Amino acid sequence: MIPLSRYLGRLFRGEASGERLSLVQDAPAVICRREPALAGADLFRSFGVGDTRSYALKGVSADFQPGELNLLMGPSGSGKSTLLAVLSGLLRPDSGTVGALGRDVWRMGEDEMERFRLRHCSYIFQGYNLFPALTAREQLEIVLKWGEGCSAREARCRADRVLGQLGLSKKAHLRPAEMSGGEKQRVAIGRALVKNPSFVFADEPTSALDWENGEQVIHLLTETARENGAMVLVVTHDPRLTPFADRVFELADGQLQSEMEPESFEAEACVSGLPSAYEHTPLRNNSLRVRLYDPHR
Ligand SMILES: Nc1ncnc2c1ncn2[C@@H]1O[C@H](COP(=O)(O)OP(=O)(O)O)[C@@H](O)[C@H]1O
Numbered sequence: 566m567i568p569l570s571r572y573l574g575r576l577f578r579g580e581a582s583g584e585r586l587s588l589v590q591d592a593p594a595v596i597c598r599r600e601p602a603l604a605g606a607d608l609f610r611s612f613g614v615g616d617t618r619s620y621a622l623k624g625v626s627a628d629f630q631p632g633e634l635n636l637l638m639g640p641s642g643s644g645k646s647t648l649l650a651v652l653s654g655l656l657r658p659d660s661g662t663v664g665a666l667g668r669d670v671w672r673m674g675e676d677e678m679e680r681f682r683l684r685h686c687s688y689i690f691q692g693y694n695l696f697p698a699l700t701a702r703e704q705l706e707i708v709l710k711w712g713e714g715c716s717a718r719e720a721r722c723r724a725d726r727v728l729g730q731l732g733l734s735k736k737a738h739l740r741p742a743e744m745s746g747g748e749k750q751r752v753a754i755g756r757a758l759v760k761n762p763s764f765v766f767a768d769e770p771t772s773a774l775d776w777e778n779g780e781q782v783i784h785l786l787t788e789t790a791r792e793n794g795a796m797v798l799v800v801t802h803d804p805r806l807t808p809f810a811d812r813v814f815e816l817a818d819g820q821l822q823s824e825m826e827p828e829s830f831e832a833e834a835c836v837s838g839l840p841s842a843y844e845h846t847p848l849r850n851n852s853l854r855v856r857l858y859d860p861h862r
């Protein structure tokens with residue numbers, strides 16, 4: 566029996582065509598879980614003081630695996646952005662721990678934390694956060710030159726390769742004011758991915774985009790998880806993204822609800838004859854329904 570995770574890996578690399586997946590219909594898939602890449606434990610975070618103090622996170626614990634796309638959903642004000650910021654080393658929790666790659670993130674000193682974020686973490690926000698004065702190419706190059714000390718030549722080469730993958734080769738010379746929203750978000754994603762991060766944190770990355778652009782963005786993030794083995798955590802309101810996710814977490818009033826149950830949380834794996842279009846479509850078709858869940862939870 567092929568573990569589903571490996572099957573999906575092959576599927577996304579286009580190697581699974583015609584293959585038979587020996588899973589029994591409706592049987593839970595056994596997924597080999599590795600050590601979590603990121604683990605939050607008993608996280609609390611409040612804002613305000615005295616009478617005005619209120620808790621945005623009330624004891625959240627969650628593990629995230631490498632190579633997976635995780636969605637964090639929930640109503641506005643439920644604490645999604647706060648949790649993302651705490652897990653990603655941007656906002657210190659009142660209490661609780663965040664472990665990443667075997668390190669205790671909130672026990673690092675400031676310099677160590679800065680280096681850790683620079684080396685391992687990428688951030689994507691709804692507002693793109695691009696430098697207005699830089700071209701698309703320069704937005705990526707700067708990360709490599711400053712972050713990794715790359716030579717100008719290597720930075721250019723790697724930036725151009727990623728821009729090509731994003732379909733932005735012809736836009737490399739444009740500045741943000743000359744780009745559409747979708748193009749700006751793709752550049753922001755390129756900037757996030759060019760350094761091959763271990764973690765990608767995205768807060769509402771598709772909410773300012775129409776669905777066509779939003780779909781492109783979620784495809785890119787899915788590929789980043791599957792092909793580069795990154796742990797991708799995406800805060801979103803958009804239920805259209807759930808078919809792309811390996812796991813969906815739901816927050817309500819600062820507390821994690823149980824992971825969302827099937828229906829919206831089923832991947833459908835096709836048994837044979839996968840068209841190449843599958844590379845860019847959620848898995849649906851005449852297919853075997855496989856529940857993705859962690860048997861140890
Ligand atoms: N910087 C802040 N100052 C005061 N309150 C904040 C701040 N950031 C978030 N909050 C509060 O924490 C709660 C959770 O906010 P947030 O994490 O932004 O929710 P979400 O992203 O789910 O909309 C909300 O009640 C919000 O008002």
Ligand SMILES: [Mg+2]
Nearest residue numbers: 645646647768
């Ligand atoms: Mg938010």
